[in-house]
Amino acid sequence: MSDRTAARAFDSVTEADLRERFERTDYVADDRTVTTVSLALQLGQPLLVEGPPGSGKTELGKTLAAGFDTELIRLQCYEGLTAENALYEWNYTKQLLAVQGEEGSVAGRSGSPSDGSRGSSVFGEEYLLERPLLRALRTDGDRPPVLLIDEIDRADEAFEAFLLEVLSDFQVSIPEYGTVSADRPPIVVLTSNRTRGLSDALKRRCLYLHVEPPSFETEHEIVRRKVPELDAAVAAEVCGVVAALREESFLKQPGVAETLDWARAVARLRHEESDEPLSTDEIERTIGCLLKEAEDVSRVDAELLDRLHDAAANAADGIE
Amino acid sequence: MAGDPDSGIERRAGEESVPDFRAARTHVLTELFRLIRDLRRENVDVPASASQDAARALARVGLGDERRVEAALRATLLSAAADAAAFDEAFPEFWHRLRTGLDRIGTAERGPTAAGGDDADGDRESADGGADDPDLLPDADPPEMDGDGDGRVEVRIPTERRRASGDRAAASGDADARRYSAVGGSELVDAATPAASEAGRAAVDRFVDALATLPGRRRRRAPAGPAVDARGALRASLETGGVPVELPRTEPTPSELRCCLLVDVSGSVLDTIDRSALLALAERTASRALDARVFLFDTDLVEATDAVERADGDPAGALRAASVEWGGGTRIGHAFETLRRSAPNAVDRRTVVVVVSDGLDVGDPETLEAGITWLADRASAVVWLNPLAVSPAFEPSSRGMSTVAPYVEGLFGFAEADDLAEAARQIETRGLGGSVGYQHDPRRTASAADGGDSA
Structure with a gap:
C-alpha cells in the first residue's frame, strides 16, 4: 500500500x-x-x-x-x-492501418517501451483505448x-x-x-x-x-426528499406498507429503490397533491412496483391488503 | 505500526485531557488487541493487517465518541455482515474498558482530588475560581469510578460543603468524601423535613405552571365546536359602525401537556438538594399538572403519585406514611427500565418528562442509554433538573450526564426553589424547543464571566 x-x-x-x-x-x-x-x-x-x-x-x-x-x-x-x-484495449484497427501505412516499420518500433521510440510505435498513447x-x-x-x-x-x-x-x-x-x-x-x-x-x-x-435496510424514519426521510411531490402523510403510509411487506417472507424483499419507485407511482397516479390516505385498491393496483416475483405477487390477497392498509394507517398516525 | 498513528492517538488523547500519553497509547492498543482476540475467538475472520488499519482509523476519529469509534472499528475489523452480531456483543465491553482505563490514567495524573486526598478540598476550591458563595456546590467534575462494571462500582464525590438541609452524613466520620454505590442502604422518608417557604412554593408553582401550560401538538376542540364567536363579532363590529363584517369563529385551544416527574432520591441527590423544595415540586406537580404521575427512584422505582396528591401540604409526612424509602444508591438506567416495564403508559407523546437527578449513575451505561432513548423517543420533551448544575463550573461530563445530555430538551440546575424560577423564566420566554438550559442561566454567566460558557 x-x-x-x-x-x-x-x-x-x-x-x-x-x-x-x-x-x-x-x-x-x-x-x-x-x-x-x-x-x-x-x-x-x-x-x-x-x-x-x-x-x-x-x-x-x-x-x-x-x-x-x-x-x-x-x-x-x-x-x-x-x-x-x-x-484498456489496443485500437487494433488503427494499429493495423498505421502498420499498413508504414509497411515494415513495426518490428523496429515495438521494442522496449523505455527506449524513447514509443512515440512512433503502434503501442503508443494514440492507439490506447482507456x-x-x-x-x-x-x-x-x-x-x-x-x-x-x-x-x-x-x-x-x-x-x-x-x-x-x-x-x-x-x-x-x-x-x-x-x-x-x-x-x-x-x-x-x-x-x-x-x-x-x-x-x-x-x-x-x-x-x-x-448497509442495513433503513428504519421507518430514515426511509420516510428518504421518500420525502426524493419524492417531494408526495404528501408527507402519504409518504409515511408508503413507508409503513413497505415496512409491513418486509415482515412477510417474500422471495424478493422490496428495497429502498422499490419504495421510491412506488412512491413516485403513487404520486403520479394521484391528482395534484392529494393527501387522501392510501386505499386498499390503490395498493393493489400498484403493488407491482414493490414485488418483482410472480410468486410474491400471487400471495397478495385481501387479508394481506387489509393488513397493509392498517400498517399504512398506523404509520400515518405515528408521524402526526 | 507503520505510518504515524502515535501522533494521532496522542493528539486525540490530549484533547481528552489525558496527560500520560504513553500509558494511554499502550492502553488503547492493548484493548484493541484484546477486542480482536475476542472477535477471533467468536470465529470472526479478522485479517492480520486489520489491527493496523483499526489503529489508524482510531487515530482519525478520536476516542471521545463511542459511536464514531464503533463505526471505525466495524469498518476496519469486519468484512462480513454475519460477523456483526459478534462485534455488537464484544464492543460494549471494549468501550467500557477503554474509557475506564483512560479515565483512570487521566485522574491518576491529576492527583488525589475526587478520591479524597488531604488537600482535595483545597485543590477544588482553587479550581472553582469564583466559588465564594457557600451555597454553590463544589463538584462539577465527573466522579472517579473504580471497579469493573459488575454493578459494585463505587463513586466518591466530595460533599464537605453540603447544603444545610442535606447534611445527613456529617456523623459518618468520612468528612471529605462520601461513598455512593449502586447498592447503598435506604431509609424511610424523613418526616421532619420542613415545608417549603412561601417564596419557594411560588417558584415551584411557577415552574410547574410553565411546564403544565406548554402547548401540546394536538388542539382541543372549542367547547361549542367551530361556532361563531358572538362576543368577538360584536366587539369587531364596533370598528365598522355596528355592522358585523367578519364573523370570527371560536378558536380551538391547544391541549396541555401531561407531566411525568421522575425524582432521583439517592443519597447523592438528597445531600445536594433542598429537600423541601424537592418535595414541594413533587406535590405541586401532582396537584396542578394534567394527569401528572410522580415516581421516586434510587435503586428501585416506586410510584408516589397517590401519596403526594393526598399530601395536603405535608408531602414528607405523606411519603413516610406510605412507607416510601429514600437515600439509596443510584441506578438511573435501571429506574427508566423499570418505568418502561411497569408503567409504560405514564409517558406518551403528550407528556413532558421531568427528571430530577445528578446523573451520577453507577449502573450499566448501556441500560441508561437505552432508557433515556426510550424516554426521549416516547415523550414530547425531557427536562432534566440537576442539583450539580447550579455550579458555574458545571459541565455534563460525568458518564451518566454525558450519556443523557443529547436526549434532553432542557438541562437546568435545581438545588433550591429559586433555581426553578429561573428554569420557569427560560421555558416561559423561549419554550422547550429554544435555547434553554443551565448554560443560559444569567447567574452562571455572571459568576463565570471570565471564560465561562456564556451563551
Whole structure:
C-alpha cells in the first residue's frame, strides 16, 4: 500500500463536511455510514459496501461524485468480465492501418517501451483505448474521480485478483506501454450483493460498510426528499406498507429503490397533491412496483391488503 | 505500526485531557488487541493487517465518541455482515474498558482530588475560581469510578460543603468524601423535613405552571365546536359602525401537556438538594399538572403519585406514611427500565418528562442509554433538573450526564426553589424547543464571566 504516503485529496474531509455534502445531494445517511465513508476518504482506502439489493449502495458512489463535484467512473461487473474490458484495449484497427501505412516499420518500433521510440510505435498513447480502471488512474481533473466498481461479486475470481493490484497500489502495468500510476488515487467504492464471498485479500484492502435496510424514519426521510411531490402523510403510509411487506417472507424483499419507485407511482397516479390516505385498491393496483416475483405477487390477497392498509394507517398516525 | 498513528492517538488523547500519553497509547492498543482476540475467538475472520488499519482509523476519529469509534472499528475489523452480531456483543465491553482505563490514567495524573486526598478540598476550591458563595456546590467534575462494571462500582464525590438541609452524613466520620454505590442502604422518608417557604412554593408553582401550560401538538376542540364567536363579532363590529363584517369563529385551544416527574432520591441527590423544595415540586406537580404521575427512584422505582396528591401540604409526612424509602444508591438506567416495564403508559407523546437527578449513575451505561432513548423517543420533551448544575463550573461530563445530555430538551440546575424560577423564566420566554438550559442561566454567566460558557 505505497499510496499511504502519497498526497490524498480528501485527507482533510471532516464528518461534518461529508454530512453537509450528503445533505446537499439528498442522500440520507446514518452516523455509521458518515463515519465510515469519511474514514475511507481520509485513509485513502477503498470502501466495500455490502447490503441487500436496493439499499442504496450504488447511490452512495453516485452521491460521492455529485457531492464532491467530480467525475463518476463506473465499472459494472458481470460474469466473464476481463481485464481488457475493464482496463484498456489496443485500437487494433488503427494499429493495423498505421502498420499498413508504414509497411515494415513495426518490428523496429515495438521494442522496449523505455527506449524513447514509443512515440512512433503502434503501442503508443494514440492507439490506447482507456477503459474505466485506466481512466480512473489517468484522469487529470481538479479532483480525483470516484471509481464505482459495481457488483464485484458478479465478476470472476480471476478478475478480483487482478483488481488487487489496482486497489493496493493504484497502478497498473501495461506490458507494451509501461506502468501507469495515479498521481491522485481515486475514491474507490466497491459494491457487492454477496452472491459469493469475496477473497480475503480483497476484503483486507478495503474498509467495510454493511448497509442495513433503513428504519421507518430514515426511509420516510428518504421518500420525502426524493419524492417531494408526495404528501408527507402519504409518504409515511408508503413507508409503513413497505415496512409491513418486509415482515412477510417474500422471495424478493422490496428495497429502498422499490419504495421510491412506488412512491413516485403513487404520486403520479394521484391528482395534484392529494393527501387522501392510501386505499386498499390503490395498493393493489400498484403493488407491482414493490414485488418483482410472480410468486410474491400471487400471495397478495385481501387479508394481506387489509393488513397493509392498517400498517399504512398506523404509520400515518405515528408521524402526526 | 507503520505510518504515524502515535501522533494521532496522542493528539486525540490530549484533547481528552489525558496527560500520560504513553500509558494511554499502550492502553488503547492493548484493548484493541484484546477486542480482536475476542472477535477471533467468536470465529470472526479478522485479517492480520486489520489491527493496523483499526489503529489508524482510531487515530482519525478520536476516542471521545463511542459511536464514531464503533463505526471505525466495524469498518476496519469486519468484512462480513454475519460477523456483526459478534462485534455488537464484544464492543460494549471494549468501550467500557477503554474509557475506564483512560479515565483512570487521566485522574491518576491529576492527583488525589475526587478520591479524597488531604488537600482535595483545597485543590477544588482553587479550581472553582469564583466559588465564594457557600451555597454553590463544589463538584462539577465527573466522579472517579473504580471497579469493573459488575454493578459494585463505587463513586466518591466530595460533599464537605453540603447544603444545610442535606447534611445527613456529617456523623459518618468520612468528612471529605462520601461513598455512593449502586447498592447503598435506604431509609424511610424523613418526616421532619420542613415545608417549603412561601417564596419557594411560588417558584415551584411557577415552574410547574410553565411546564403544565406548554402547548401540546394536538388542539382541543372549542367547547361549542367551530361556532361563531358572538362576543368577538360584536366587539369587531364596533370598528365598522355596528355592522358585523367578519364573523370570527371560536378558536380551538391547544391541549396541555401531561407531566411525568421522575425524582432521583439517592443519597447523592438528597445531600445536594433542598429537600423541601424537592418535595414541594413533587406535590405541586401532582396537584396542578394534567394527569401528572410522580415516581421516586434510587435503586428501585416506586410510584408516589397517590401519596403526594393526598399530601395536603405535608408531602414528607405523606411519603413516610406510605412507607416510601429514600437515600439509596443510584441506578438511573435501571429506574427508566423499570418505568418502561411497569408503567409504560405514564409517558406518551403528550407528556413532558421531568427528571430530577445528578446523573451520577453507577449502573450499566448501556441500560441508561437505552432508557433515556426510550424516554426521549416516547415523550414530547425531557427536562432534566440537576442539583450539580447550579455550579458555574458545571459541565455534563460525568458518564451518566454525558450519556443523557443529547436526549434532553432542557438541562437546568435545581438545588433550591429559586433555581426553578429561573428554569420557569427560560421555558416561559423561549419554550422547550429554544435555547434553554443551565448554560443560559444569567447567574452562571455572571459568576463565570471570565471564560465561562456564556451563551
